[in-house]
Amino acid sequence: MNGAAPAQRQGAPLLEVRGLSKSFGAVCALQDMQLAGHEGRIHAVMGENGAGKSTLMKLLSGVHRPDTGTIRLRGRDVAFDQPRDAQKAGISTVFQEFSLLANLSVAENLFLGRERDRTHRLSRAEIRRHTARALAALDLQIDPDIRVGALSVGEQQMVEIAKGVLADASVFIFDEPTAALASHEVEILFALIRRLASQGKVIFYISHRLSEVFTLCDDITILKDGRFVTCVDTATTTVDAVIQGMVGRPIEELFEPRTGLFGPVLLRADVLAGDASPHPVSLELREGEIVGIAGLEGQGQQALMRLLAGFQPALAGSLTLGADRIEAASARARMAKGIGFVPESRKDDGLFLSLDISANMASAELARRPLLSWVPHMGAQIDAVMHQLGVKAPDAWTRVIDLSGGNQQKVVLGRWLHAGASVLLCEEPTRGVDVGAKREIYRQLRSFAAQGRSILVTSRELPELIGLCDRLLVIRSGRIVAEMAAEIATEDALLRAALPSFESDAA
Amino acid sequence: MSAVLRMLPPAFWGLSLVCVFAAFTQPQFLSLSFLMILLRQAAPLGLVALGQTFVIANRSLDLSVGATIALVNLIVAHAMWKGYPPSILIFLALGTGVVIGLTNGVLVTVLRGSAVVVTLGTAAIITGLGFLYSGGAPGSSVPEVIKWLGRGRIGVVPVSGLVWLTFGIVAWVLLRRLALGRYIFAAGDNPSAATYSGIPVNRTLLVSHVLSGFFAALGGLVLTGLVGTGALNLGADYVLSSIVAVILGGAVFGGGAGGAVGTMLGTALLVMVLNLLTVFGVDEPGKLIVQGLVIAAAAILYQQGRRGG
Numbered sequence: 001m002n003g004a005a006p007a008q009r010q011g012a013p014l015l016e017v018r019g020l021s022k023s024f025g026a027v028c029a030l031q032d033m034q035l036a037g038h039e040g041r042i043h044a045v046m047g048e049n050g051a052g053k054s055t056l057m058k059l060l061s062g063v064h065r066p067d068t069g070t071i072r073l074r075g076r077d078v079a080f081d082q083p084r085d086a087q088k089a090g091i092s093t094v095f096q097e098f099s100l101l102a103n104l105s106v107a108e109n110l111f112l113g114r115e116r117d118r119t120h121r122l123s124r125a126e127i128r129r130h131t132a133r134a135l136a137a138l139d140l141q142i143d144p145d146i147r148v149g150a151l152s153v154g155e156q157q158m159v160e161i162a163k164g165v166l167a168d169a170s171v172f173i174f175d176e177p178t179a180a181l182a183s184h185e186v187e188i189l190f191a192l193i194r195r196l197a198s199q200g201k202v203i204f205y206i207s208h209r210l211s212e213v214f215t216l217c218d219d220i221t222i223l224k225d226g227r228f229v230t231c232v233d234t235a236t237t238t239v240d241a242v243i244q245g246m247v248g249r250p251i252e253e254l255f256e257p258r259t260g261l262f263g264p265v266l267l268r269a270d271v272l273a274g275d276a277s278p279h280p281v282s283l284e285l286r287e288g289e290i291v292g293i294a295g296l297e298g299q300g301q302q303a304l305m306r307l308l309a310g311f312q313p314a315l316a317g318s319l320t321l322g323a324d325r326i327e328a329a330s331a332r333a334r335m336a337k338g339i340g341f342v343p344e345s346r347k348d349d350g351l352f353l354s355l356d357i358s359a360n361m362a363s364a365e366l367a368r369r370p371l372l373s374w375v376p377h378m379g380a381q382i383d384a385v386m387h388q389l390g391v392k393a394p395d396a397w398t399r400v401i402d403l404s405g406g407n408q409q410k411v412v413l414g415r416w417l418h419a420g421a422s423v424l425l426c427e428e429p430t431r432g433v434d435v436g437a438k439r440e441i442y443r444q445l446r447s448f449a450a451q452g453r454s455i456l457v458t459s460r461e462l463p464e465l466i467g468l469c470d471r472l473l474v475i476r477s478g479r480i481v482a483e484m485a486a487e488i489a490t491e492d493a494l495l496r497a498a499l500p501s502f503e504s505d506a507a
Numbered sequence: 508m509s510a511v512l513r514m515l516p517p518a519f520w521g522l523s524l525v526c527v528f529a530a531f532t533q534p535q536f537l538s539l540s541f542l543m544i545l546l547r548q549a550a551p552l553g554l555v556a557l558g559q560t561f562v563i564a565n566r567s568l569d570l571s572v573g574a575t576i577a578l579v580n581l582i583v584a585h586a587m588w589k590g591y592p593p594s595i596l597i598f599l600a601l602g603t604g605v606v607i608g609l610t611n612g613v614l615v616t617v618l619r620g621s622a623v624v625v626t627l628g629t630a631a632i633i634t635g636l637g638f639l640y641s642g643g644a645p646g647s648s649v650p651e652v653i654k655w656l657g658r659g660r661i662g663v664v665p666v667s668g669l670v671w672l673t674f675g676i677v678a679w680v681l682l683r684r685l686a687l688g689r690y691i692f693a694a695g696d697n698p699s700a701a702t703y704s705g706i707p708v709n710r711t712l713l714v715s716h717v718l719s720g721f722f723a724a725l726g727g728l729v730l731t732g733l734v735g736t737g738a739l740n741l742g743a744d745y746v747l748s749s750i751v752a753v754i755l756g757g758a759v760f761g762g763g764a765g766g767a768v769g770t771m772l773g774t775a776l777l778v779m780v781l782n783l784l785t786v787f788g789v790d791e792p793g794k795l796i797v798q799g800l801v802i803a804a805a806a807i808l809y810q811q812g813r814r815g816g
Contacts, residue, residue: 352693
């Protein structure tokens with residue numbers, strides 16, 4: 001996909017890491033790590049959560065200091081005491097959380113802390129001019145005077161990158177940069193990263209998303225359990241091989257075998273329609289069945305899930321859970337009857353970040369109780385769910401903000417296990433979750449269904465839907481346009497159904 | 508053990524420090540009789556702060572507590588109630604608090620107003636109504652029962668202290684043992700996640716405001732008993748102080764933390780410090796500055812925490 005052929009991996013690397021180790025207390029986060037960044041090449045760093053990616057990047061950006069090992073930049077050993085040292089040495093890091101001030105303009109942000117030149121204080125006009133030049137170098141159409149808060153997340157990220165360009169950085173580190181971006185913003189970001197690479201910069205790109213890594217990156221370094229596994233050229237490897245490197249097992253083993261044993265219909269929507277989903281939708285979920293909703297982004301998946309969960313009032317049609325008609329019931333009443341909802345944005349809509357695991361898991365079960373009812377101790381039940389899901393935490397009093405993405409997602413799932421939901425409406429079950437935790441979540445969803453319950457799931461990742469589900473529905477412009485058994489479904493067939501332009505071909 | 512220590516609110520450590528400090532500099536502070544005087548003084552504020560705990564844990568705020576106290580005071584002290592049984596008056600006073608809380612709650616939940624602006628507005632309205640009702644001349648016929656609530660003693664223990672303790676237990680039960688409390692902390696930490704869990708977010712917030720109004724009225728009753736007469740603008744400084752007490756008790760702006768025990772310790776710490784300041788000759792301006800600094804520090808801590816998260 002790269003416009004220009006990537007630079008060859010020859011000569012001495014600009015940045016080279018050897019024998020790097022770092023321990024936090026008794027926990028060894030990184031051991032004998034190696035990494036080599038060549039000019040003009042985009043280098044992916046992959047591994048499960050806890051594999052040591054973030055630690056490695058924090059060592060490179062001066063947030064932490066290594067216990068042993070060397071970082072060589074342009075052939076010379078360097079040691080960073082603080083992030084500022086790394087920045088001065090030309091290493092720019094774009095973290096998931098930006099360091100921009102929302103109330104200041106783009107230009108003010110870019111020159112924050114360096115309003116002074118070596119000789120004089122920069123005038124407003126000079127700052128504007130430099131900013132315009134930096135933005136132009138990246139081919140960005142952003143007004144230097146606009147308030148950063150008024151920019152989209154994607155544009156803010158661009159500004160963050162422009163900051164690095166302005167500081168004349170030669171190494172750029174991206175930590176899960178696409179996590180918060182819309183798909184068109186991802187395209188712009190990729191173009192920008194390629195542009196930086198073509199200018200001879202070294203790019204390190206951390207991501208969970210294999211598809212992104214394979215479209216964008218030239219090299220892939222794989223980490224596992226804080227150790228270096230391998231470094232491969234993207235052109236000569238496969239997705240399966242990379243996953244195998246990260247998990248230590250082949251991809252087929254990610255998913256649980258299908259049972260093929262279904263009971264009677266558990267949830268039935270019959271020409272159900274709501275405000276945000278005007279086209280009537282009919283679907284059925286059987287006991288023991290996992291049904292996936294595939295489609296391009298923004299085709300009404302969210303609206304459909306919320307209509308079924310009751311966060312959008314139903315205007316027409318019927319919804320039946322078991323023997324109960326529930327289309328008129330509020331979301332809260334539906335949840336009391338056994339519907340569970342896992343929203344896509346875990347941090348915004350799913351978790352109580354500063355509360356502990358216990359409070360997070362108990363919330364849905366508690367919500368069924370009257371306001372002034374006595375709450376019994378549920379320590380044992382919560383511990384049982386934590387154990388069942390394999391949540392990695394010292395105890396149920398650990399705050400969920402301190403958990404990894406995978407464990408946080410398990411907490412959200414655990415909430416509905418604890419509440420005894422019979423139908424789970426699950427948006428993006430493994431977003432921002434590492435491969436190991438993905439496998440665990442797939443296993444849990446399958447065992448949830450195997451107990452005679454059912455799951456409706458949406459996902460942007462087609463291989464996930466195909467591997468996880470029994471049956472797939474394809475949604476386009478709010479209509480369910482195709483249905484296929486997951487066993488025979490292919491990404492190609494799903495995309496054909498999901499894309500409007502293919503419709504005429506198929507006909 | 509260390510986990511338990513970490514869970515203790517800042518007020519616990521502050522109170523320990525202040526007690527040690529007082530033991531060395533002003534030992535008479537720690538005598539039983541003086542502590543009982545402090546308790547009597549702390550009780551009205553303590554009650555108001557307990558109410559404030561609900562709303563702050565629920566990511567809201569009640570700036571109308573001061574005006575509620577003032578209105579309760581004017582109602583109770585008004586000459587028109589002479590001859591009525593005090594129980595009716597107490598009922599009326601507490602009912603007023605509930606109505607004010609309900610009004611705040613409805614405006615904040617149904618009409619989605621900002622809690623700060625809404626309660627600031629209702630505070631102004633309540634103050635205006637108070638002036639209309641009293642004609643600017645507060646009465647002085649406070650029933651003996653209410654005076655007993657504010658000033659009376661059972662043995663050495665002030666009645667107001669017992670009222671505070673009793674309602675402290677009530678608040679603790681509401682927050683830690685009933686579903687309501689779990690809803691408050693959940694909705695305070697993340698209203699969206701609470702909604703998606705099926706928690707009745709609006710009803711919870713409404714109840715929090717009603718409780719705050721009720722506790723403010725109760726605090727107003729006890730304070731009126733302590734003062735013993737009607738007074739214009741009684742309790743105006745309780746808005747600030749109650750928030751400070753809740754913050755010292757371990758709550759954060761943005762909700763999801765704090766508790767009844769913490770708030771009671773926070774109130775004790777605040778009253779202790781204010782009295783120590785008096786002893787050391789620091790006047791009203793200094794006390795305001797100290798309280799303001801606490802709130803500013805809490806706001807900064809909240810922002811830092813948010814960025815860190």
